[in-house]
Amino acid sequence: MIDTVIFDMDGTLAETEEVHRLAFNQAFSDVGLDWSWDVALYRQLLKVTGGKERITHFITLQGGVADPEFVARLHKAKTEIYTAMVDAGAVPLRPGIKEFIEAARKQGITLAIATTTSMPNIEALLNSTLGGNWREIFPVVGAGDMVSKKKPAPDVYELALRELGKPPEHCVAIEDSRNGVLAARSAGLPVIAVRSTYSSDDDLSGAAVELPNCEALSIDLLSRISS
């Protein structure tokens, strides 16, 4: 019996990736770099999860050697830019998410988050979209900066399960990407997949069900899913 829903954030709760891309480019130009990630390139780079890892991968692709301190500083600047953009209301929740959250809470379903993004990004998005009481809505949040291995590794899901005190078969993950589906499956969770703009080509075949959009999410669906 599924009584817990664990959401991915980027691409699932909100189409954040386009704002992330613009924030990366702003951070690069602020330090005088001529790097510019267009949509096609960013689609490729998203196969590497985690912002610092993505910058490092890009430097390697260009034949360079990434200095971890430089990458960390650049990523910190990018996070500040991203946070300011989200605070300014640049990223809404995907249509259907708010309604599903409300319906789930009415049914006493526990809600959690397992994401590769870092805590400041999570706080910025949830504060601006759900308001200050988002911690009541999501009592457990697994963030990318709390684990050593990001998705597709199962670590962030395992962390969330530990904090929830739940076995994976009582939970379902909602994910938009291949890395996300793999991470949840590795942790033993069934997955509802909801494709996003940047995951339109992803293989989501490990998911129990794939929905056309978040408006198709329903409480009824949970009872039809099992691991």
Ligand SMILES: [Mg+2]
């Ligand atoms: Mg995602």
